[in-house]
Amino acid sequence: MDNAQHIAIVGAGLVGCMLATLLARRGHRVSVFEKRQPPSDSAASGRSTHLVISTRGWRALEAIDAGPEVLPATTPLNGRRIHPADGGDELFQPYGQDGQAIFAIHRNTLNRILVRLCGRTPGVAMHFGRQCVGVDLEKGCIELADAQGEQREVVRADYIFAADGASSKVRELAGADGRIASTRTLEPFGYKEFTMHAPHATALAADAMHAWPRGAVSLFAFPNPDRSFTATLLAPFEGPDSFASLRTREDMARVFAARFPDVDPAPFFGELLGNPVNSLVTVRSAPWTLAGRLALVGDAAHAMVPFLGQGMNAGFEDCMVLVELLERHGDDFQAALGHYETLRKPHGDAVTTMSSAAFDELTRQISEPGFHLRKQLERMLHRLYPERFVPPYQLIAFTHVPYADVLHQIGELDAVTDELLRHADARSEQAATVESLIHSVISRLPRGNHADQTH
Ligand SMILES: Cc1cc2nc3c(=O)[nH]c(=O)nc-3n(C[C@H](O)[C@H](O)[C@H](O)COP(=O)(O)OP(=O)(O)OC[C@H]3O[C@@H](n4cnc5c(N)ncnc54)[C@H](O)[C@@H]3O)c2cc1C
Structure with a gap:
């Protein structure tokens, strides 16, 4: 390719891997820098283990021919099953028409598949254990270090993409002196995950997301291919029935009896008390491109609360928009980046707004x-x-x-x-x-x- 460029992508999460594969397939040379080690089966991501792929996400996965590997690792969900507060019969709400489904997958499984695909794609070089600690857009350089902040090196690139998530270091470094404004809103509630292993979850149908919508303290469960369920307990950080006050087995037993009477928490006490509480954050930033050389993608540009299950799907759509713009502009990155910002940001803002609005629907209205x-x-x-x-x-x-x-x-x-x-x-x-x-x-x-x- 005549105008092949050297692209540096910071972050080998879901979106960074997707973008790397798409750009390399266009003939560009792509270096991906990831601060963690390659994802493994057992590695805890520190975040939700579950993601739901919908039509927008599939389009991108199919564009990199990942569909055949991803699909068998998913569990189709046709709708949600609502468990009423009085312990009565559950209510089924289909997601779409005629069996339309969204697909649940383990985050690490999907990340592993995408990392493998990057590794197999000519033109992509993956560098794990390398964190970005400096950005110089005028010179087109990023500075990298190992986990201890040592073994520093400077890498030159024609264009730089920040795919380093909601707390993007690249956004922070490049946007210093007010060049990128970002607002970060931390929700007053968090979530804790635990696994309902098969013998305790057999009463739950495996074709749906299960919801116990009780306002501030709600419970959700997603089926896994092995017939277990990954459950998410949502609760405020502070106040009555908050994570701060749910400290003992008795506390948990009381809250479950009052709010989720058809779930016996006893088999899950270990994880319910021992697992960490994760926070939920919304990030809005502007601009998404800087100096004609840097672009933010995925959560680095727009992190949203997960109540619509669209964060990754939207990030994949960012990547598709970028490659469609490159196609339109004959791989002129300057032109493509200029349009990316104007074309894509209103949609990132809109899905972030809709995700926040979905909280009330999922925790209250659906019941x-x-x-x-x-x-x-x-x-x-x-x-x-x-x-x-x-x-x-x-x-x-x-x-x-x-x-x-x-x-x-x-x-x-x-x-x-x-x-x-x-x-x-x-x-x-x-x-x-x-x-x-x-x-x-x-x-x-x-x-x-x-x-x-x-x-
Ligand atoms: C509870 C929960 C449930 C969710 N459910 C869904 C869902 O069902 N469907 C959906 O579409 N989305 C969902 N999301 C959102 C989804 O997880 C994110 O949108 C998605 O992970 C964004 O991908 P990303 O690659 O942009 O960022 P990340 O996944 O955060 O990846 C960023 C990567 O950058 C690396 N990194 C960070 N800093 C540096 C640095 N300085 N140098 C090098 N590397 C760095 C990180 O280690 C990480 O690997 C959910 C989110 C949460 C919290």
Whole structure:
């Protein structure tokens, strides 16, 4: 390739590996620097062990031919199973139509597959145990050191990508003196993970995410391929029933009996008390590119709370947008980076906003009968008017509609659903009248709002 460039990517997490493979496949020389050692089966990431891949993520995985290796390691989830507070029958809410599914995978498994793929891709050089400790954009250099901050070396690159996550060191170093403004919002609640091993989890159906939505203290569980479940206990850091006060087996037993009566915590006390509490952070930053030489991707650009399961999916979409821009601009990185910022940032902002809004839905609303009715109505409207009405979650998880457009459409979709639900209260309506009512309200929506759009 005539205009092959040397690219330095800091961070061999999910997004860094994806970008490295995509860029090397275009003929560029890519060096990836990762502060940790290569991911192994047993290595704890210090974060959620589970990730959910949806349509946006699959598109990127397929672009690097990772699908055949990734798919067998996933567990398809068709919906969520809601466990009511009174211990009664669970409620199933499908994620989409006709068995549409999102796919749960262990974070380290996916990271391992992507690292392996990088290693097999000509043009990619992986450097583990190398942390970025300095950035000089004028000279196009990054400084690297080992875990002890020693064995320093300076590496030159034509372009630098920060894929080093929510606490991005590259963003901090390059953006010093106010060149990059970033806000970091720490949630007042955190999460703790524990494993429900097979004998204790057999009552849970393995086709869904299980939720015990009880507001500030809620419980979620994702099935694993071996029939165990990875559970996440969400709770405030401080106050009553907070992680600060849940210190003993008795504390845990009391909270589970009051909030999750169908789950016996006794087999899990060890992990429930011993595992670390992780925090959740939202990061917004601007600009995403600097000096025509640096770009932020993935969590380094936009870290969001996980309630929509879109952080990695959005990061993969960043990479796809970047390579599509390179294609459009004949691999002129300067031009591509300029457009990347304008084209992509509004969507990063939108998915971050939608993720924050999803907290209340996942921890409270989904257990309310009115919400369940709403979801049923949304699915019915989609069946009747597939070109005009696609439920909000389906737009996010099963299409490529840009996130900012989804955010805009949600307002219109919610207004239509609200109006129909108001009318549904008038039980005397005849069927024909209800149909004409639905038709008159739905006709306001434009056709084709779910087109398989890309950017
Ligand atoms: C509880 C939870 C659940 C989630 N669930 C989902 C989900 O279901 N679906 C989804 O799409 N997303 C989910 N996410 C979000 C997802 O985890 C992130 O969006 C994704 O990991 C971002 O990938 P990344 O490569 O940008 O950053 P990271 O995964 O954070 O990777 C950054 C890498 O950079 C390395 N690094 C850091 N600093 C340096 C340095 N100075 N030098 C060299 N290397 C460095 C790190 O070691 C790391 O390997 C979830 C997040 C959480 C917290």
